[in-house]
Amino acid sequence: MARLRKAPGKGHQNESVQDLTDSTAVRLTRQVTLIDSVSLTVGMIIGSGIFISPTSVLANSGGIGWALFVWVLCGILSMLGALCYAELGTTFPVSGGDFSYLLEAYGPILAFLRLWTSVVSIRTASSAVLSLTCVTYILLPFYPNCDIPPVVLRLVAVCVLYAIFFVNSLSVPLSRRIQVLFTVAKLLVIGLAVIIVSD
Incomplete structure (x- = not known):
């Protein structure tokens, strides 16, 4: 049971310790x-970018040779970045990701700037690109012989973003x-693609 000790002051020398009951304590379950952790990791590694880039x-x-060289080089760089994050995660076992690491290493200003740019531009731009990619593949069968109208593309992408936001806000088990x-x-799509290409 957590205890909160009141600061002593005039007339409060003999204040008793106040107990916080379980009903008032806030805990994250x-x-x-x-399986969910593996799924999140694989989902982030095998992103929708593989369908565009x-x-x-x-x-x-x-x-083709240069393309394979670029893919191998990018794979090596990604692996080195992942190893760096793995070492940081085991060295500083705290939540917060980049913010926590920069706060520990360089102080609050750079940590805040990293968090601010992530919220304002990095994460938002990434979500926009992913939703536009998703919607492009959803709408392609409906526009087989012409380009998808930009207005339709953007409206459906906004609907996809709202649906993802709603699901994540509604329930963690559902998401x-x-x-x-x-x-x-x-994974099944990639497996089928490997089988088709190898045959």
Whole structure:
């Protein structure tokens, strides 16, 4: 049971210790299981970018060999970044991610600036690109012989973002199940693609 000691002052020398009961204590319940953690990790590693970037890499690399070289180089850089984050996570076992690490290393100003840029531009731009990619593949069957109108694309992308926001706000178990479902779907799609290409 947590205890809160009142600061002593005039006339309060003999104040008793106030107990905080379990009903007033705020606790976060652990709801993410091992499967959910693996699903989140795989879902972040195998992002929707794999459905967009290969085309532009092949178009601008000058050949298949250079495209493969770029993919291998980016894979090595990503692995080094992941190893750095793994070491930081085990060295500083606190929540907060980048903010906590920068706060510990460089102080509150740089930590705040990193958090601010993440909220204002990095995360928002990433969410916008991912939703536009998702909607592009959803709407392609409805526009087989022409370009998707930009207004339709943006409106449906906004609806997708609102749906994701609603699900995450509504229930953690529901968002966990959806994450696992989409991760399995991505893995099956990639597995089928490997089988088709190898044959």
